[in-house]
Amino acid sequence: MIRGLYTAATAMNVQMTRMDLVSNDLANVNTTGYKKDFAVISSFEEELLYRMKDIENNKPNNKTIGYISPGARVEDIYTQFTQASFMETGDLNNFAIEGEGFFQVQTPNGLRYTRDGNFSINEVGSLVTKEGYAVMGENGPIELGQEFFSSNTDMVVDRTGNIRVGLENIDKLVVVNFEEPQALLKQGDNLYISEEEGIPVNSRIHQGYLEVSNVNAVEAMVDMITISRAYEMSQKMIQVHDQLLGKAVTEIGKA
Numbered sequence: 001m002i003r004g005l006y007t008a009a010t011a012m013n014v015q016m017t018r019m020d021l022v023s024n025d026l027a028n029v030n031t032t033g034y035k036k037d038f039a040v041i042s043s044f045e046e047e048l049l050y051r052m053k054d055i056e057n058n059k060p061n062n063k064t065i066g067y068i069s070p071g072a073r074v075e076d077i078y079t080q081f082t083q084a085s086f087m088e089t090g091d092l093n094n095f096a097i098e099g100e101g102f103f104q105v106q107t108p109n110g111l112r113y114t115r116d117g118n119f120s121i122n123e124v125g126s127l128v129t130k131e132g133y134a135v136m137g138e139n140g141p142i143e144l145g146q147e148f149f150s151s152n153t154d155m156v157v158d159r160t161g162n163i164r165v166g167l168e169n170i171d172k173l174v175v176v177n178f179e180e181p182q183a184l185l186k187q188g189d190n191l192y193i194s195e196e197e198g199i200p201v202n203s204r205i206h207q208g209y210l211e212v213s214n215v216n217a218v219e220a221m222v223d224m225i226t227i228s229r230a231y232e233m234s235q236k237m238i239q240v241h242d243q244l245l246g247k248a249v250t251e252i253g254k255a
Contacts, residue, residue, distance in 0.1 A: 036080050042075040095206065112191040125149065
């Protein structure tokens with residue numbers, strides 16, 4: 001009976017983690033380049049039960065009872081990197097990646113990676129993210145120079161990522177991917193961190209577009225309802241076990 005309490009409690013913990021993930025997805029439904037998360041659920045290792053020092057017909061009875069599962073747990077968090085649709089902005093500082101890969105940006109803590117191509121040009125002519133992190137090209141941080149503002153010339157980026165201002169080739173956007181994208185860890189500012197070095201890929205770049213979040217708000221709301229019901233079911237199981245324990249103690253006490 002006590003084991004049933006623990007099993008129901010582990011189920012509640014799993015549903016709480018799932019609810020946190022879905023809530024975070026809904027909060028980022030309008031975040032450019034955001035990728036939704038799933039909880040990978042597994043059961044704890046099954047345990048073999050057998051009788052110990054049980055006597056039957058004056059003989060030891062240590063027969064096997066069978067296997068029992070102690071409950072469920074969240075084994076891992078899986079990020080779905082499927083590509084979402086593009087939104088046309090008309091802003092020449094916005095970029096979307098068609099296919100696999102991530103933009104590479106330089107932060108005070110090292111290189112980070114993102115699918116969010118909502119960039120801008122700062123006061124010194126550097127291409128940066130919304131947070132001011134430098135966007136990396138093949139020659140390092142992409143620098144257009146302060147003279148860019150007085151040139152009255154637009155920055156043009158072709159589908160392969162080559163950056164041109166007027167007739168001058170400036171640099172090329174770096175787009176990298178990883179052998180195991182699930183090893184990427186999310187951190188703030190819509191960035192990912194990786195312990196391994198990215199591998200350059202030839203994905204197509206679309207200037208003047210942004211990739212929207214791949215979260216489906218309707219599906220997320222349905223998931224929240226399903227999770228809530230599963231949580232309530234486990235909660236009721238704990239209440240039932242508590243009532244049975246109380247009754248057992250009361251009946252034993254009367255005896």
